Each structure stands twice: as C-alpha cells, then as structure tokens.
Amino acid sequence: MRRSLPSQLARTLVAATCTFALCAIAATADAQQGQPAPQDLPSVPDGLAEPQGFIAEPTWLERTAVFADRHLSSGGGGGTGFYLNSKSPVSGAGWLTLGPGYRHWFNDDSLVVDGTTGVSWRGYKMAQARVEMPKLLRSRISLGAQYRYQDFRSVKFFGEGPNSLDTAMSRYHLRTHNVVGYATLRPARWLALDSHVGWLEPSIRNAGGEPAFAHGGVAVTADTRDFPEHPTSGGLVRVSASRFDDRDGGHASFNRYESEVAGFVPVASSRVVFAVRGWLVASDAAPNNIVPFYLQPSLGGGNSLRSFSDYRFHDRHMLLANAELRLALFTHMDLVGFVDAGNVAARVGDLDLDQRSYGAGVRFHTRRDTFLRLDVANGREGWRTTFTLSEPLSLSRLSRRYAPAPFVP
Amino acid sequence: MNRSTLTVCVALTVVVAASCAKAKRPALQPSAPVAGATLWVEPTDLTRRDLFHGPWGKEHAPDPADTFQFVEQKRSGVNLGMTVKDSQGREWSVKTPYPGGLDSEAPVEVALSRVLSGVGYPQPPIYYLPAFRLQDDFGTRDMQGGRFRLKHDGLKDEGAWQWEENPFIGTKPYEGLLVILMLFNSTDLKNSNNTLYTRRDGDRLERQYVVRDIGAALGDTAFLVPRKNNIEAFEASPFITGVSAGKVDFAYKGLYRKYVDGRITAADVEWASELLGRLSDQQWNDAFRAAGYQPAERARFIATIKQKIAEARGLTRLAVRD
Numbered sequence: 001m002r003r004s005l006p007s008q009l010a011r012t013l014v015a016a017t018c019t020f021a022l023c024a025i026a027a028t029a030d031a032q033q034g035q036p037a038p039q040d041l042p043s044v045p046d047g048l049a050e051p052q053g054f055i056a057e058p059t060w061l062e063r064t065a066v067f068a069d070r071h072l073s074s075g076g077g078g079g080t081g082f083y084l085n086s087k088s089p090v091s092g093a094g095w096l097t098l099g100p101g102y103r104h105w106f107n108d109d110s111l112v113v114d115g116t117t118g119v120s121w122r123g124y125k126m127a128q129a130r131v132e133m134p135k136l137l138r139s140r141i142s143l144g145a146q147y148r149y150q151d152f153r154s155v156k157f158f159g160e161g162p163n164s165l166d167t168a169m170s171r172y173h174l175r176t177h178n179v180v181g182y183a184t185l186r187p188a189r190w191l192a193l194d195s196h197v198g199w200l201e202p203s204i205r206n207a208g209g210e211p212a213f214a215h216g217g218v219a220v221t222a223d224t225r226d227f228p229e230h231p232t233s234g235g236l237v238r239v240s241a242s243r244f245d246d247r248d249g250g251h252a253s254f255n256r257y258e259s260e261v262a263g264f265v266p267v268a269s270s271r272v273v274f275a276v277r278g279w280l281v282a283s284d285a286a287p288n289n290i291v292p293f294y295l296q297p298s299l300g301g302g303n304s305l306r307s308f309s310d311y312r313f314h315d316r317h318m319l320l321a322n323a324e325l326r327l328a329l330f331t332h333m334d335l336v337g338f339v340d341a342g343n344v345a346a347r348v349g350d351l352d353l354d355q356r357s358y359g360a361g362v363r364f365h366t367r368r369d370t371f372l373r374l375d376v377a378n379g380r381e382g383w384r385t386t387f388t389l390s391e392p393l394s395l396s397r398l399s400r401r402y403a404p405a406p407f408v409p
Numbered sequence: 410m411n412r413s414t415l416t417v418c419v420a421l422t423v424v425v426a427a428s429c430a431k432a433k434r435p436a437l438q439p440s441a442p443v444a445g446a447t448l449w450v451e452p453t454d455l456t457r458r459d460l461f462h463g464p465w466g467k468e469h470a471p472d473p474a475d476t477f478q479f480v481e482q483k484r485s486g487v488n489l490g491m492t493v494k495d496s497q498g499r500e501w502s503v504k505t506p507y508p509g510g511l512d513s514e515a516p517v518e519v520a521l522s523r524v525l526s527g528v529g530y531p532q533p534p535i536y537y538l539p540a541f542r543l544q545d546d547f548g549t550r551d552m553q554g555g556r557f558r559l560k561h562d563g564l565k566d567e568g569a570w571q572w573e574e575n576p577f578i579g580t581k582p583y584e585g586l587l588v589i590l591m592l593f594n595s596t597d598l599k600n601s602n603n604t605l606y607t608r609r610d611g612d613r614l615e616r617q618y619v620v621r622d623i624g625a626a627l628g629d630t631a632f633l634v635p636r637k638n639n640i641e642a643f644e645a646s647p648f649i650t651g652v653s654a655g656k657v658d659f660a661y662k663g664l665y666r667k668y669v670d671g672r673i674t675a676a677d678v679e680w681a682s683e684l685l686g687r688l689s690d691q692q693w694n695d696a697f698r699a700a701g702y703q704p705a706e707r708a709r710f711i712a713t714i715k716q717k718i719a720e721a722r723g724l725t726r727l728a729v730r731d
Contacts, residue, residue, distance in 0.1 A: 041474055042540040042551040050509035063634040066511050070487040080484040108481040108492075139546035189547040227508065367509030 047226055047233065050367045051270035053330035061364075065332035069366035073229070078114075080105050085116045086389060087396075090152060091301040091408050092310035094121025095387050110135045125151040128402075140186055148178045148402045155406055156311045157293060162343050162355065164313065166381050173205035174294055178402040180215075194219040200244075200403045202294065210292065211252050215403050217242025225264060227368040229391055232273050235263040238398060244295060252292050254285035262393060273334075275324040277393045281407075282348050283316040291316050294406040297344060299355065302386030303394035304409035305340045307357035307379030311406065315344035319351040320409065322393060326363065334363040338375070338392070355379070361386075437672070439578040445607075448575075448618045449582030452529040455687050461695035464526040465534035471495060471557045473538055477503075479545035488514055488624070490555070493543065503541075504624070505555035512637040514624025515555035516700040520710075521593055521623045523696035528684045530586060531617040533606065534559040537700045554701075556624070567605040570618050572598060572668050577618065581680045586620065587669055588681035591659045592717050594646055596635040597625035598665035627710060630663045640709045648717040649678070649724055657724070675724060682721035685714075 072086065085101040088094070099118030106112070110133060117127040132144030154171045158164040180198030187193070197216040204210055219240035225231035238260045246252040262277040281297040293314055299305050300312025304320055320342035326334045337360050341353035359377030363370055370391040377384050390396065397408065452458065462470060471477075475495050483490035483504070490504040506513035519537040526532040538554035577583035590598065602622035608615045628636035629646045636642040647660040657673045688696075693714070697707035 042542040042554075044540045044553050045551055048508050048510070048553055050511070062511065063631075063636070067634045069507055069509070069511075078484075079486070105481075105484045109484075135546070186547075367507070 053328040057330040068371040089126040093124040177201040211246040211248035214245040229369040231264040273326040279320045281318040306377035313344040500560040502558045518624035519700035570605045584677035585681035593626040595626035596663040
C-alpha cells in the first residue's frame, strides 16, 4: 500500500534543494568574480586536475577515457568540419544514436552554422540546421535561428495522472517540424537571459490533425558548474516562462512555467561529489483549454525516475528531486548511489514526491564529459536498467532552443 | 526498417569519416628539386646553441606577465587551444592541455622543437608558458598555459608537405629526421602535422620543410591511443629491435610504420645519433626546461633519451662489425 509523503515534507525537501544549489552557485560565482591582481604573475587555476580515484586505475580505462575525451567530446562548441553525432535526441530513442554532422565557424567565431542528422537504435530520426552569431556586442548578445525535424516512431504514453497504470501503455508516432529564432543576453559569464519565438507543427500518425503552435518564452539561467557534462562543483538555477499558442482554434493554448535548481558539492578532494537537483514544471491553461498530452510534463526514465519506464507519468504539472552520491572508484569511473522522487498532478497543490526510485550505477567519464552511464534502479514497479552515453540529470537539454515535443524529462 | 535506416546512417558516417582521412599510398620517391627547399641546415655552431630560448631567441618569446587578448577558439584537430594577441599586437596560436592533464602535447612539442632546431631542423618560434593571463569579453582571468606559437610576419604558412612526396627522400637529413622522431616515440606522423613555410631573407626565398605538430611523443607508440608525455611509458618502450637485410627494425607500433619499415639503414641511424650525441647535458636540460619540465622529470626523460642514443650507436657499431 502506497503512503503519501506529507506535502509539508515535500516542500521542505524542495526548499532544502534550492538552498543547497543556491549556496553552491553563490560560492562558485564569487570565485569566478575574483580578478587577478595586476602585479602578480598568472598562476594555474585550481580545479582542472582530475580527482584521483580511490583505486589505481588500469591502463585500459585511462586510454579509453583519453580516446573518449579527444574524439567524443564537443566542449567549447565543437570544431569546424564533419563530426559524428552520437547524442540521443530523446528519452526512449535507444542507447545509441549515430549520424553525421557538419559545423563551420566563421570570422573569429562570430558566426557558426551547424547541420546534424541522426538515427537512433530504435529508429528515431532527427535533422536540424542552426545558424548563430554568438559574439555580438562583445559576446553580451547572441542571436540565432534553428530548424529541427523529428520523427519519433514509438513514444510511450500511459495516460494522465499519477495513478495511471503501467499496463495501460500505448505508443504514438510523433513527427514535428520546429522553427525557432532566439536571443541570449549574457551580462556575466555565468548568467544568461534567454528568449525565443518559434513555430511548432506536430503530427501524430493515424490520429486527428494536431494544431500548429506559435511559441515563445523567456528564461534566466545562473550556471556556475565547472564542467557542464561532468560537473563536480558549482550549481545551476533556471527559471523560465513560455507560451504555446494554438493557431488552429485556440483550445490547446497554454502557458508553461519552470523552475530548476541543481548543485554539486565536492568533498575529499573531489573524490566524492554530492549532486542534487530539483525541478518544478507547471502548466497554465484557460478553463476550457487542454494541454496536448505530448506537451504535458512527463516523468520516468533514465533522467528522472529511473525505476520507471520512459514517459511513465503525464499531467499538467510535475515535481522532481534527484540526489546522487558519486565516489571516484577509479580516476575515470565513479560508483554512484541515487534516490529519485517526484510526481505529476493536475493541480500544483497536489504535487508530491510519492513516486520514488532507488539505485546504484557506474559512470565512465573524463574531467569534462560523461561518456557512458549504467544505472540500475528499483521502485514500486520493479527494476529497470539505464545504459546511455549522457550525464544523468540531462542538464544539457537547457541549451536546446526548440520546443520540447514530446516533453522530455 | 529502423535497423536498415540505422545501417544507412552508419554507412554514411563511415563514408564521411573515410573521405576526411584522405588516405594516400606512399611512393617515397624524391620529387623534383625545389628552389630554396630546406629540410636541414648543417648546425656549425651546434654546441653553442641556446636551447632554452630556441632559434628565435628571447626577443620573440611571449612575456609571462603580459595580458593576452582572446581572439578565437581553436576549431580544428583534437587538441584544445585558441588564438590570442599580446600587448605588442603579436598573434599567438596557443595549444592548451585537456582538463585533467592526461597526454598533454604542449610541453612535448616545445621540448622536441628545441632539440630539432638545435641539431639543424628549422622550427617556427614556439615557447611554453605554464600559465597566462587572458582577457576576453567578460574580463581577465588566469588560464592554464601551454605551447605558444608566434604567427610571424616573415614566416608564411604554405600548408602541409607530405612525407611521401618531397625533394629530400633518401637524403641523410630526411632519413635522420625519421630516426630522431622514432627515438622520441613520435607517433603522429600524419602529413597535416608538417608545414611548409616560406621565409624571405632579402632576395633569397627559403622554403622550409618543417615538422611542426610534434607533441604526440615521449610516451609509447601503441597503435590505438598511444600515451604521450608519459615518462613511465617512454622508459618502458624499446627503440630498435634489430637489423634485417641491412635495414633497421624499429619498435614503433604506430599508424605510420610505412615511413620507416624496411627503409632506414644503420648508417641513417648513425648519422642521427651522432647529431643528437653532440648536444651537451646543459642543452638537453635547457630544451626540457624551456618546456616547463620539473628537474626530476626532465632528468628521467633525458636519461632515457641518452640511453636510446647509446642503443643506436651500439647498433651501428654492431652493424659495421658484421
């Protein structure tokens, strides 16, 4: 029998997560503000060295990490030329995605054009093209535009609400065209104010016509993580508001509000890292309007509630908290214990942390990137294994500009 | 259906990767002479050469106390780096280590460049700074240093030259250069790491054939992911395994065996080892000191290099006696 976590405790946990992450951000932001004294000779900054593992690393693991670092990472925006796209486009696409990409930087990095395609293990397809000017007004403003096509052939849906049954699973084939223009104001290296406007055309195979959406939004992000794809210190806070405007009748128009915090605290010379994340998503629709199920917040899968299926829960609102304890067994391999908790609800006031997962895993990583992750989790619907090539909290999605269809936790 | 689509995508990726590789079968026949072509210049003042500041001297070196202006990120190759400008307006190509510090090429490149220029092979103006101050659009901060290569007005980069097609194939300086690179376990002998520079001196135009990106060395020569800048691996790696049919067999296991397999004679090895053997202890120390190596580490690297030079000379004596 399931027992409900008191909402007071849920609020306390979320508040503690926020406080924790804000402290982590504040500490790192202060450090980043430190200007060197002009008379001093420069010194090598702290935090670049790889935290050493508790056990001496075998050579094969070190060489694998070096290979992954040199050939699979795309830090700094990536180089000019052809590259291999191996990033999964969406949860449930399968563990492997492959496709060619081409990127070209022009005129001292003042303009970049990028085109990518990819096909996943489960046959999900995507193609996108992007042009961006990232260094306008001394890098304070960047402007860009992006087109993205997605064809996801078998996305799971279990019905709405926290009480949906795992036996009620159905699948739908979602195809989207998404065009977006975006601008970012960056007052400081760690602070970004984003805005975007776009057009989303979804279609579901063998279903009625889906409305097209004009969408737009704003977001504020404070990010002091040391290495975004494998953070060991710092934190992130993001608050966003967006609008999806149904252009084919208006009954599916709604607003979306999100708040997300994450913090990473190193202890024992970064051999141990404590990571937490809290994420709240709320949708606001007029009384007679709906939020299309593929745009509803969802939970479940390797980046949210790891013992549940991908997209296990859908509803208008979502709350999620994750905590991980990462121990550097070897220099490039961590052992991890984690707890996930969250839920969906039709009303914000009904949100709780009653859906929970507990588990352990291993991470293979370099100093700046996670290149392989294996998590095993248990919850009320049994055991589930996640094997993927990306970091667990999926914070890289924050750099995406297109509308999330389907919503991916 | 989904598997076939994936297969098509993988095939397309392989085709793209293969087209990037530009594989070319080496002929290793010397090309027609080129006016002003220079691979090596007899180092008549070898014992007096300053291997700390290098062939371009202190006057071309970056000022460690300077604040460098960020220009752009390095967008090619697998190494990290950037272009910066110093307060004199000079532009520098900086190669920086990866976060984590494994396999850093920057110090290796500077140390080997000093040795090569010391024994007569032209090198561009490169230097090592352990840290530097960088100013970008968001302010000033200290950065981990690396290899600084000056973009010199008098030295024009004409692109890559090819190991398998140049006027020097078969000459002692060409074969000796390969021997020296083998001795240092230099694993990445791809043509794009070579640069043809034109340098005008009055009416005379010199075309310098330079081995430039030589940081993949001083480790082992494993076929896949060789270790670089790793003293344990360098000490454990043999240099020469024997002589067969008059040709020297190297322990090198890297991708570019075709340049040395069945080609290098004991006399080539003798020529190269004699050249390196003329460098003094002070010069060896200066070469590694210029690259930021600490005393204990440079002592081990230098001892291993000298051991390999002695091995080469022993091989030559053995071959002559036989």
